[in-house]
Amino acid sequence: MPHTNLPNKLDDARIRTALAAVKDPELGQSIVDLGMVRQIQVGEGGAVAVEVALTVAGCPLHERIDQEVRQAVGTVAGVTRVAVQMEVMNDQERRQAFAAAVRLSEARRAAPAAPRPAPAANREIPVRSGPAAPAGPALLQPNTPTRIIGVASGKGGVGKSTVTANLAVALAQRGYKVGLMDIDVYGFSQGRIMGASGQPEVTDDQKIMPWDRYGVKMVSMGMFVPEDQAIVWRGPMLGKMMQQFFTDVVWGDLDWLVVDMPPGTGDVALDVAQKVRHARLLMVTTPQSVAMHVARRAAGVAERIGQSIVGVVENMSYVRCPHGDRLEVFGRGGGKHLADALNVPLLAQVPLEPGVRAGGDSGEPVVAADPTSEAARTFLQLAERLEQLVPSVAPAAAATH
Template sequence: MITEAAVLDALKGVRDPELRQSIVDLHMVRGVAVKGDRVRVDVALTVAGCPLHEQIRADVVREVGRLEGVRAVDVTLSVMDEAERKAAFRAAFGRSEATPSPVAPRPAAGAAADRGKERAIPVLTLDPATPPLMRPNTATKLIGVASGKGGVGKSTVAANLAVAMARTGRRVGLMDIDVYGFSQGRILGAKGQPEVTPDQKVVPWRVHGIQLVSMGMFVPEDQAIIWRGPMLGKMMQQFFTDVAWDDLDYLFLDLPPGTGDLALDVGQKLPHAKLVLVTTPQPVAMHVATRTANVAQKLEQQVVGVIENMSYLRCPHGERMDVFGRGGGEMLARALGVPLLGQIPLEPALREAADTGRPIVVRDPDSESARAFLAIAERLLDVV
């Protein structure tokens, strides 16, 4: 089966010939629709009369046509308006103008755009209501922190990684969508009713240099909530649509553990999110984590690395004690063909820090665990 995600992946290989960036990064891909063996791609040109539009069209047809099972590729062309163009350049270049290479006078693109429209086929498209952050071509990189089961330190790792990443100068958000065990408010020391903007959007908590949204903004952590089917998906969608996120380079998601309904729902809605898997060192834990990885792969989510938590206890004389066995992280990484991004020691101070709302990377950045988090954050920048 041809998926939108696979098409988008193929489109990353198409560059705007002038701007020399992928048309995906330039937000030029406005829609992808798959119907049977036909694929339609809507491309918005950055300038009217882009003289190279025929080349872009041909490149799209070539790259998408390579995907197995694709028989026909329809390309429709349109043109960005001023605001869209500025936003696209900001996302791709960090400023609102690009300096295109000198080019010959530009013929009108209207004819090409019209022709494209006529050939358009009535098919599924990206729902226009899909919030920008959930679109596969969003400029924000989504990093899901997942685990096979609860209690392995997934939330602690997500919080510390998000804060560590912010310390490298990136704009970072954390979305706590582990609705069964939302704990980020406590771990990061955020509390109080959230503010609401005049257009009724929730303002994320700002803590330790990151933006945070959690179920804990709306209900106390100890309150039981019974989640039924569609409520879960809706709740997550609201965290994307009804939150006034400021510009984000990276958005971490504290995912529900395991392979339950919500985990599946998140995976289906966010196929472009990259996952890191948190596991403990015992080989048994590895099997549980593998299940999560298998589901992610079925949903076409890419697992980019493994983090082993509670790896060892550093004894007073410096030696390492393998409290929970050893090798689980390494084995899992090898089985998945991804890097082991790092090992976090078992540290009482880490737990205390999490319990008091000051994560270890803030409270004691020189500790062994904090240094591990900082190193993992750097590595993540490379693999995501």
């Protein structure tokens, strides 16, 4: 592409600078830093053509990006016409974009007032030669030796994330290699609950190193997205992101993977459920019948798409009074009713304890902070029961399939 270094000459560097202000609405980072600007051509008479690669096909926000790109380029002096061509990233580009998003959001968190980072080396997208990755991530194969537990609920606020975190830590305490994946797009709370923060490292080959807390390897979508940013996650984006979590995280060999699923029965929950079809669902409910009702609906959806439900956890079941009685503040029976309706066991009734909430806020799950408390013992028993109920596939057996 012909271009000169004369000052004020309209060239692609100036266009690129203008484009840096346009953000991908979902990742919340500059489309330039994310490697979404594939090509800039400056033609005769100020005609500019920009090729933008979207992170996912059919991105419902492409019109907004298109508009903002036109607007940004249009403000550059000398530009007379703007043509925008939308393409879709290949897997390699997308991997790099997400990796860049991790780095950038971390950098911003570390130094909020700092200017935008200098142009990243990954702006030029190298095309990796060699054969494409086979089959798909091992964790998503039906015969993976990793036992996957999807923790689900009909609605938020019932303690789904609390159960997820404590179950993961309990399994780790029982000597297993455990992973925790936080894909609840309505609130990425595992970082806070597990006390994980700081830089998630990205390896040279663009793999994400999980955080390690209490012997649990964990990733949260909160790693990718600044917490203060309201993000609307769309189906395709979420799907790709999740795929990334299965493919591009350095998990090592896991015995268990516990997943904090999005609550409810909407598109998001369905999307996720379909991806991890061979996960066993653990339904969390409270004793209230209303919560029970929504949990049952969520379970119905899981059943329709062929996911099996391993059991029910009733959370906030009772408060243990000083003289030993159980005070059933939220009523009773929700967990049992749901379990009966689903024809699965009621695996645990977790008491309402101040230590559970405090642990969630301080980043120290009660199983780690106060292992002899009644709630912690309940979580440990839950882990033990799951151990009995969920068969592990021996890797040797899996290989023969």
